[in-house]
Amino acid sequence: MTARTVGRLMAETLAAHDVDLLYCVPGESYLGLTNALNEVPAVKLIICRHEGGAGFMAAADGRMRGRAGVCVVSRGPGLSNAMVALHTAFHDATPMVMIVGQVERRDFGRLALQEQNYSRLLSDVTKGVIEVNEPVMASEALARAFHLAEAGTPGPVAVIVPEDVFDMETDTPIDLPRPMPRSGPTPEDLTQLADMLAKAERPLIWVGGTFRGEGAAAELERLAESWGLPVSPTHRRPHLFASHHPNYGGYMGIRVPPDLLNEMKKADLIVSLGERITDSVSQSYTFPKAPQPQLKLVHVWPDPNEVGRVWRVDLGMACEPQAVVRALLARPVPVVTQARKDWVKGLHAIHRRLMEPTWEDTPDGVNFAAVVAEIGKHLSPDAAVTSDAGNFSSFIHRYIPFQTGQIFLASVVGAMGSGTPMAVAAALRRPGKQAIAFVGDGGALMTGNEIATARQYGVNPIIVISDNNRYGTITMHHHVRYPGRPFHETTKLTNPDFAKWAETFGAEGITISEEGEVAQAIGRAFTVAKDRPVVVHVKSSSIQMSAWRRYTPPTEE
Secondary structure, eight states: OOOEEHHHHHHHHHHHTTOOEEEEOOOGGGHHHHHHGGGOTTSEEEEOSSHHHHHHHHHHHHHHHTSOEEEEEOTTHHHHHHHHHHHHHHHHTOOEEEEEEEOOGGGTTTTOTTOOOHHHHTTTTSSEEEEOOSGGGHHHHHHHHHHHHHSSSOOEEEEEEETTGGGSEEOOOOOOOOOOOOOOOOHHHHHHHHHHHHHOSSEEEEEOTTOOSTTHHHHHHHHHHHHTOOEEEBTTOGGGSOTTSTTBOOOBOTTOOHHHHHHHTTOSEEEEESOOOOTTTTTTTBTTBSSSOSSEEEEEOSOTTTTTSSSOOSEEEOSOHHHHHHHHHTSOOOOOOHHHHHHHHHHHHHHHHHTSSOOOOOTTSBOHHHHHHHHHHHOOTTOEEEEOSSTTHHHHHHHOOOOTTSEEEEOTTOOTTOHHHHHHHHHHHSTTSOEEEEEEHHHHHHHGGGHHHHHHTTOOOEEEEEEOSBOHHHHHHHHHHSTTSOOHHHHBOOOOOHHHHHHTTTOEEEEEOSGGGHHHHHHHHHHHTTTSOEEEEEEBOSSBOSSSOBOOOOOOO
16 A cells, blocks of 8 residues: 555545545644645644634534534644534533544653643543544554444544654554444334333423434424424423423423422423433432432433433433334333323423513613523524524524424533634535524624634625623622622623624624514524624613523612
């Protein structure tokens, strides 16, 4: 076999693993790879403005494809900037491969420019760190990284390559993708689960991030209808079950409204399909209680190391959630009692009431509910919606009726800065389809410069900025934890005119200062976005702290 550089071998290995978009901020420590990409046109290099943005784009790409998204960063500061995306991918169970340039091998251990020990640095935010110190290992390392990132509990894997290795020659062949083993339920576990579902009076089905696969949403709907089951998408996965479906049992996100949560707590069985079960979903480990749940708990997750890690489960199934749904559909349908029908109907009724498009006036700015509800009217059945972290995201989950053909992308673990780059990634991955980001004024100035990336590659996301001149979530926490204590100066922000800011990128800038401007402004945004990116600057209320919580200023004497 003809020798080629390691950079060329790695580029061809990426192509062999069906990687077509590679996100980066250019760096000298991996020039041997970017140079080689000139001869591998199947892999398109996306030049970003910050490694955090590049990493978030790779995470979003991995979420959309169900395959590892790929980011390449330079050593030291480049990787440090990207670590927020590694943290997100690790906690969110999102497959990602991050290639990191390293100092030349002759300088190992000398504290050379930007040198770090990446096996130590990344041990707590990756599934594995694979170091390539010999040319013969390069393709195999990438193949192992993809396999590890996508197997079991998905997550990020780092591949570390010294700068001089990229330009070395090797005649090693491409290591092709490894077939992914998929585990299914055992007959005994399936029989036990079917029996538990048939006997339960008030079951709840939670569906989360590892519930995936072709036709998965339609199969889950069939199961819910035939077996009489209420289905609740979990935190930041609202698109996994259609909110208008009569078996929709309410959104199981962070801080569930009391009316819905109190009704859910009457359940006698939870079946968690592809939901890791975090503190956000379990309402700070109270429902179910950790470690001993107050009701029967079935956990279905494709990794035995996760099942039973926090909770004692009544049935643990280390297998693909979709396989469980398919297997249940193949079994005899149990009798669905009137009590079960009433249980499903009651949960759905609460959900529909909570989603009614009503809100109060706010004297200090626009109630963000009005903007979100209007945007919901314009979303196409295949729209991608992204969200940054912050209380403003609660309006999305309350006022947008998600459909299963849509995509929702966010940092489930709550990292700020994900909204804009994830919308850019969605627009790149799905050209011509809607991509709408919701961000706060805090997150907007963390990674908002990725609008430049959208302009560079000709994609047109809509970025909706809720500007209440403060870090709103922290304001709320301060108010709740220390009532009556001053907090305004500790969370206050001084912001630019975001509409004018957008125009400097060549995007369209639209400002909403009053609720009466909402309908026309949002309609214009969706029209203009056919030609260029749009930033909608909403001068939001700070009194309306979230979709469910309002701040009442103290009355002056």
